Amino acid sequence: MVRIAIVPGDGIGREVIPVAWNIISSLHPEFESFEVEVGYARWQRTGISCTDEDISVMKEADAILFGAVTTPPDSCYSSVILRIRHALDLYANLRPVKGDDFDIMIVRENSEGLYSGIEWREKDRACTVRVVSVEGSRRIARCASHLAKARGCLLTIGNKANVIKSDVLFREICCEEASRAGIPFEACFIDSLALDILQHPKRYGVIVTTNIFGDILSDVAGYLVGGLGMLPSANIGDQHALFEPVHGSAPDIAGQGRANPIAAIRSGAMLLTHLGFKEDAELIEDAIRSVCQSGIRTPDLGGSASTGSFGEAIRSALGC
Known part of the structure; x- marks a missing residue:
């Protein structure tokens, strides 16, 4: 049953x-x-x-x-x-965005990042710890690599490694796993990626990124299909x-x-x-x-x- x-x-x-x-x-x-x-x-x-x-x-x-x-x-x-x-x-949040001539799967790390839940308030500030672990990065990278291999498509690694050191780790592990899976991959800075996905959606297949970036990017991509009321997701x-x-x-x-x-x-x-x-x-x-x-x-x-x-x-x- x-x-x-x-x-x-x-x-x-x-x-x-x-x-x-x-x-x-x-x-x-x-x-x-x-x-x-x-x-x-x-x-x-x-x-x-x-x-x-x-x-x-x-x-x-x-x-x-x-x-x-x-x-x-x-x-x-x-x-x-x-x-x-x-x-x-x-740990894996799968957010498909599909139109007549494009089929994108945004794979969002779902268990850590800025949504780690490690937060506190002080007198003159509020603090949130951004957690990017080896284990968390590796398992989401493997999930995304598996999907990209099954689809026969490019894996895009969304990151901000030019500014955020924890994203250097995330990018390195995703590149390692993609290489191990034998699939084509690229690393893109998340801000330029958010623009390019709207301008050239057909060039993307599977995109993997960290928690908050995946949340934002999938909402941005909702523009391509008529808004958030059209977008499903799976938490796996x-x-x-x-x-x-x-x-x-x-x-x-x-x-x-x-x-x-x-x-x-x-x-x-x-x-x-x-x-x-x-x-x-x-x-x-x-x-x-x-x-x-x-x-x-x-x-x-x-x-x-x-x-x-x-x-x-x-x-x-x-x-x-």
């Missing part, structure tokens, strides 16, 4: 994740699901955003479908998604996997039925691929393309469809 943990989270996560799950469960009614409540709304109500028990329950799932969580500027509140990533050791570890849209909880439009569920639906398709149902994932992508081409689109894409009605159009296109 395949068991999926459904974690809607906050804001529009509570609107787009049910749409994505309805599509998955229509294709696979044999899947068992259970919901886990975490996030800011729970913290406001109970003073607790995520417990050790929640983490333990998620670890029991074959995969996790995650929405979005709000992280307020409150020193008493810790990021829920960072806690989950660390607890489940989800050796034992666990979590799938989530790249966008946040968007409290400004939450509850209005205007959220674009495509990123969540595509995250569900990545979940299916991870579980071995690649053909179903391809059917979902075909359905998204067909529905959008028919003129059914959410407001962010220039249409008037609601979150729910767009989901129903996808199910109809799938024959569910």
Whole structure:
């Protein structure tokens, strides 16, 4: 029995994740699901955003479908998604950006960097430790090299080694692993890469970079496909996997039925691929393309469809 943990989270996560799950469960009614409540709304109500028990329950799932969580500027509140990533050791964040004539996979180191969680406040400053370890760099470099070899494409190593010494280490290890895998590779400074990916997306295949650079670069690349509402992601570890849209909880439009569920639906398709149902994932992508081409689109894409009605159009296109 395949068991999926459904974690809607906050804001529009509570609107787009049910749409994505309805599509998955229509294709696979044999899947068992259970919901886990975490996030800011729970913290406001109970003073607790995520417990050790929640983490333990998620670890029991074959995969996790995650929405979005709000992280307020409150020193008493810790990021829920960072806690989950660390607890489940989800070290590889895979963020595909695919258009008609380009197919980019941004591989983001997901466990350290500026999101190491080592932070503190002092009287006249706030400090965050940027951690770039040999082990963390090597395993994400191997992951990216494996993907590039499977795709038969160039591996681009995004870095800022001309300024940041820890990026010298990251770049060196990525070059070593790419050489060992026998794949073509290049190292590019992240600022120029952010511009060039918009100007020449077809020249890129797999891009590997550190945590915050990968976060920013994938958001920048969202411009190529219509915005963050289109971008899915996978958080992969050796034992666990979590799938989530790249966008946040968007409290400004939450509850209005205007959220674009495509990123969540595509995250569900990545979940299916991870579980071995690649053909179903391809059917979902075909359905998204067909529905959008028919003129059914959410407001962010220039249409008037609601979150729910767009989901129903996808199910109809799938024959569910």
